[in-house]
Amino acid sequence: GTHETTILVVGALHPHAVDGIGKAFRIETLDKGDPALVTPELAARVRGVAASAVIDGPFIDALPNLEIIANFGVGYDKVDAVFAESASVMVTNTPDVLTEEVADTALGLLLDTVRELPQAQAWLRAGKWESQGNYPLTKLSLRGRGIGIFGLGRIGKAIGRRIEAFGLPVAYHNRNKVDGVAYDYYPTLLALAEAVDTLIAVAPGGAGTEKSIDADVLRALGPDGVLINIGRGSVVDEDALIKALGNGTIAAAGLDVFADEPHVPQALIDLPNATLLPHVGSASQATRRAMANLVVDNLVAWFRDGAPLTPVRETINVKRRI
Numbered sequence: 478g479t480h481e482t483t484i485l486v487v488g489a490l491h492p493h494a495v496d497g498i499g500k501a502f503r504i505e506t507l508d509k510g511d512p513a514l515v516t517p518e519l520a521a522r523v524r525g526v527a528a529s530a531v532i533d534g535p536f537i538d539a540l541p542n543l544e545i546i547a548n549f550g551v552g553y554d555k556v557d558a559v560f561a562e563s564a565s566v567m568v569t570n571t572p573d574v575l576t577e578e579v580a581d582t583a584l585g586l587l588l589d590t591v592r593e594l595p596q597a598q599a600w601l602r603a604g605k606w607e608s609q610g611n612y613p614l615t616k617l618s619l620r621g622r623g624i625g626i627f628g629l630g631r632i633g634k635a636i637g638r639r640i641e642a643f644g645l646p647v648a649y650h651n652r653n654k655v656d657g658v659a660y661d662y663y664p665t666l667l668a669l670a671e672a673v674d675t676l677i678a679v680a681p682g683g684a685g686t687e688k689s690i691d692a693d694v695l696r697a698l699g700p701d702g703v704l705i706n707i708g709r710g711s712v713v714d715e716d717a718l719i720k721a722l723g724n725g726t727i728a729a730a731g732l733d734v735f736a737d738e739p740h741v742p743q744a745l746i747d748l749p750n751a752t753l754l755p756h757v758g759s760a761s762q763a764t765r766r767a768m769a770n771l772v773v774d775n776l777v778a779w780f781r782d783g784a785p786l787t788p789v790r791e792t793i794n795v796k797r798r799i
């Protein structure tokens with residue numbers, strides 16, 4: 478059985494995941510992925526890590542018997558998966574179970590940003606409908622827009638299906654053209670931004686996408702431009718975005734993710750044309766529970782069969798050491 482196997486939970490983790498790990502394994506906890514917190518006893522015993530926290534190279538090095546890191550979340554930019562691969566450590570994430578939920582949130586954020594629905598609700602709640610009359614007509618509309626998706630993967634495709642149902646054209650940028658998709662492909666993000674007025678970013682974080690939505694990309698969207706970011710905050714140059722929203726380079730932005738969460742720059746909060754959500758893309762009870770189950774199932778499958786359910790691309794060839 479797996480009950481002698483020790484799994485280390487690093488940082489705050491969904492309680493249902495902690496329960497599931499505790500039922501199948503021996504469980505230990507650590508506040509954060511800091512090598513200084515790893516006792517010799519822990520170093521000797523830990524064979525798996527479960528987290529949605531930073532797991533870097535030095536921490537992986539501090540756990541010589543580590544075999545697997547089960548990340549809670551489909552985005553695993555906080556885990557150094559390249560280093561893990563070099564240390565023969567498997568990394569898993571939680572794809573698919575959150576795809577439709579995050580796509581739903583993206584469409585809600587798009588509508589809120591373009592049609593000012595949160596502001597209109599605030600108007601009603603403040604009694605202004607009765608005292609001052611109708612909420613002002615919105616300057617922006619979704620009608621007539623062209624949507625560009627940056628990151629046409631699992632979630633990007635689910636967003637694309639929804640945009641099609643809204644009757645709007647979809648184009649996209651990835652490093653690779655996607656087979657079996659009729660949307661226009663742009664080999665650079667700048668070319669995509671020049672072709673559309675509405676950019677929905679759902680690309681992963683990490684070095685490959687760091688600040689790729691910069692001043693040039695925002696300028697290319699134009700004065701009616703709308704940016705929606707539901708991927709990772711690191712993908713946007715936040716200072717450039719604050720400037721672009723402030724001086725009318727683009728019209729509005731809707732953000733679920735930020736460069737330095739949970740800190741949100743006051744300059745963004747002060748902008749009336751920014752719609753801001755506290756990283757709630759997948760945050761329903763049902764979807765978070767499904768993600769928790771997948772974290773546990775990956776650990777169980779690894780220690781039982783040596784084959785996790787959802788390995789990340791970087792560690793797809795890592796095998797169990799016997």
Ligand code: NDP
Nearest residue numbers: 552628629630631632651652653680681685707708758759
């Ligand atoms: P996928 O891996 O299915 O899709 C990622 C897409 O991004 C792929 O199409 C990939 O195409 C593209 N991409 C990756 N790197 C680059 C790059 N450097 N330049 C251009 N395109 C790139 O992931 P999911 O759709 O499942 O999830 C996407 C991301 O959404 C997650 O990584 C996570 O960060 C974020 N997310 C946010 C949530 C929230 O709560 N706000 C919830 C869930 C996910 P190619 O490889 O061809 O470049």
